[in-house]
Every structure is written in structure tokens, then in C-alpha cells.
Amino acid sequence: MQIEATGLGKRYAREWIFRGLTHTFQSGSATAILGPNGAGKSTLLNTLSGQQLPTTGTLRYQHQGHGVLVEDVPKQLAYAAPYLELIEELTLTELLHFHTRFKPLRPGLTPPRLIELMYLSTSRHKLVRDFSSGMKQRLKLALALYADTPLLLLDEPTTNLDRAGVAWYQEHVQATLAGRTVLVSSNVPEEYAFCTDQLNITDFGAQAAR
Numbered sequence: 001m002q003i004e005a006t007g008l009g010k011r012y013a014r015e016w017i018f019r020g021l022t023h024t025f026q027s028g029s030a031t032a033i034l035g036p037n038g039a040g041k042s043t044l045l046n047t048l049s050g051q052q053l054p055t056t057g058t059l060r061y062q063h064q065g066h067g068v069l070v071e072d073v074p075k076q077l078a079y080a081a082p083y084l085e086l087i088e089e090l091t092l093t094e095l096l097h098f099h100t101r102f103k104p105l106r107p108g109l110t111p112p113r114l115i116e117l118m119y120l121s122t123s124r125h126k127l128v129r130d131f132s133s134g135m136k137q138r139l140k141l142a143l144a145l146y147a148d149t150p151l152l153l154l155d156e157p158t159t160n161l162d163r164a165g166v167a168w169y170q171e172h173v174q175a176t177l178a179g180r181t182v183l184v185s186s187n188v189p190e191e192y193a194f195c196t197d198q199l200n201i202t203d204f205g206a207q208a209a210r
């Protein structure tokens with residue numbers, strides 16, 4: 001999916017978070033959105049994906065040569081972020097069956113196979129509430145990485161992951177990149193080493209916006 005932002009700006013009350021962003025995220029590209037804590041990376045991801053309205057500017061979306069309305073973007077989007085919750089009162093198997101009714105997995109991939117890919121076979125009947133924070137993060141990432149969507153947003157993807165978890169993320173993000181537009185909000189180089197483009201929010205963030 002291609003996202004074309006023109007003169008994009010976002011303000012909360014009197015505070016501009018970013019302003020004057022004109023940039024095209026090409027179909028099939030992977031872009032790291034960089035900047036210090038509080039610079040506005042998550043706000044930008046949420047604005048680019050149509051989940052928050054911009055204060056100024058316009059966004060246009062295209063997929064396979066056709067325009068996509070902003071209200072249809074959520075269907076085309078997979079998103080993993082620390083502030084997005086899992087349904088914790090379900091078991092892992094129940095959650096995968098429920099979630100994938102709305103956000104199907106890539107063709108040929110089944111929930112049992114996804115459980116194997118996450119190395120969570122022994123926890124398949126465990127309540128998600130009882131998962132460790134690293135297990136929950138691996139689950140959030142797997143649901144996003146292996147969703148059949150042309151747009152993938154990853155906000156601080158290695159939050160709560162140990163070394164093995166980071167290596168798992170790097171392997172599986174690489175395996176699921178092809179044909180997708182990927183945006184990664186990050187401060188950690190190992191999270192976005194695969195990205196071909198970088199956008200530093202401080203170039204059009206709060207400081208620049210004043």
C-alpha cells in the first residue's frame with residue numbers, strides 16, 4: 001500500500017507534535033520512524049494509519065493501483081504496539097481462532113502452525129493473562145507479522161523481548177516483509193536494521209513545528 005502525506009500536522013491542544021510532513025511511503029518499502037521519547041513517533045503512526053485525524057494536511061492511500069478510503073485502511077492494516085491489548089481471558093488457541101476471523105493469516109498458515117512458529121506449543125491451552133510479558137509480545141508480533149495485510153505497523157517491536165526474542169523478531173520480520181509497506185517506530189537499531197528508509201521525526205517534530 002502506498003501512503004502519500006501532504007503537509008501533514010498533528011496538534012494536541014496548543015502543542016504541535018509534528019507539522020509540515022510531506023512524504024510518500026512507497027508500496028513495498030520499509031521505513032524506520034526515529035526520534036527520542038515523546039517526539040511523536042506513535043502519534044505519527046496512528047495518524048498515518050488513519051486512526052487519528054490529522055490537524056492539517058491530507059493523506060491518500062493506494063493499493064494495487066486503486067485509491068483506498070481512509071475508513072477501509074483498518075482492514076488492510078496489521079499493528080503491533082505496547083499500547084494495543086490482547087484478549088487476556090482467552091487461551092492462546094481461542095485467541096488465535098477469534099482474532100483470525102477478523103484479521104486472517106497469510107494464505108496457507110493455520111493457527112496451530114503459527115503457535116509452532118512462536119515456539120508456544122506447550123502454552124496453547126494457557127490463558128493469555130498468564131503469559132509472561134515476553135510471550136505476550138511474541139504473540140502480538142506474530143499476529144501482526146503473519147496477518148494477510150499490505151500494511152504493517154510496528155511500534156517499539158522488541159519491547160519485553162530477551163535476546164532470543166529479538167533474534168526471533170528479526171528472523172520473522174524478514175520473512176514477512178515482501179510486498180508490504182512497513183513502518184517501524186523505534187529507538188533501537190536492532191529493531192529497524194532491515195528498513196531501507198528512515199524518517200527522523202525531529203526534522204518536522206515539535207521543535208521544527210514551532
Ligand SMILES: Nc1ncnc2c1ncn2[C@@H]1O[C@H](COP(=O)(O)OP(=O)(O)OP(=O)(O)O)[C@@H](O)[C@H]1O
Pocket residue numbers: 012017035036037038039040041042043044185
Ligand atoms: N491523546 C493525547 N493527548 C494529548 N497529548 C498527547 C496524546 N497522545 C500523545 N500526546 C503527546 O504527544 C507527544 C508525543 O507522544 P508519542 O507517544 O507520539 O511520542 P513517541 O515518540 O512515540 O514516544 P516514545 O518513544 O516515548 O514512545 C507527547 O508529548 C505526548 O504527551
